Amino acid sequence: MDLNIRIPDHTAQIFDYLQKGLFISSNSTNEDVRQLYDDIDENFEALSLYFGQIGYALERGNEYFYFSRNEPRATLEQKLMRAYYWIDVLDLFKTYDETFGPGFRFQPEQILVEANINVLLQNKLDGIRKHFSDKDVRKDVLDNMIRQLTKDSFLELENEKENTYKVMSSWHYLERLIESIQIYDETEDDEKPE
Incomplete structure (x- = not known):
């Protein structure tokens, strides 16, 4: 050095x-x-x-x-489970608002109100339960998820009085993680001319 x-x-x-x-x-x-x-x-x-x-x-x-850091292969299963979680989280927030990303501000209560009238958002929020406790109600699941995202520095509580959160630039990391997943489409082989 x-x-x-x-x-x-x-x-x-x-x-x-x-x-x-x-x-x-x-x-x-x-x-x-x-x-x-x-x-x-x-x-x-x-x-x-x-x-x-x-x-x-x-x-x-x-x-x-x-x-x-380079990590041992033993953590591969844990990483896959975590990736499933991040996919569900991004899917939930993009269902709530397609513009959800760095700089976006929101209040958890707004998501719950929207989930009451949007069945797709309701289903996605219910799907997040598998990562927490199946017994938790939607509000608890959302609170736990936001608490974890804040702890992991993807969100910050911007205004405690109004319970407003701001999405950090680090959100790009999650988006990049999901975008890097390559899915092989088996139908492409079937459609090739002979």
Whole structure:
């Protein structure tokens, strides 16, 4: 490692934040997180080398940063189960509003009201239950999901009084994950001319 590389002053805070599996998004409502984003953006190469020395790969997304690591194959089944969950989550929110994505603001109550009149949204929200407790009512399922998305730094509570959430730039990570899934269409073989 080049000893002349300048490591930013907030490197310890960046590491502490990212090593928890969180994302640092450019559009965070937290000024400290936005400052960490700027520090990484300005010093990406130096920080990539620095964190690489301790086994962490600093990754750049569309207006967000995160750590990745090589994991044992034993976690493959867990990753697949998590991917099913993310597919269901994205499907639910895109059913609620096709424009749902980074910068979008919403109140969970709005989703519940819409689910009362939109059967498709109702079914998708009920389908999320399999990832939590089948006994939970829709409100509890939605609250648990939003709590987890906030904990994972995909959402932030922007206004506690009005219970308004903001979608972070890290949401692109989930979209990219889902978009990267390739599905082979068997009907293509059947339709080829002989």
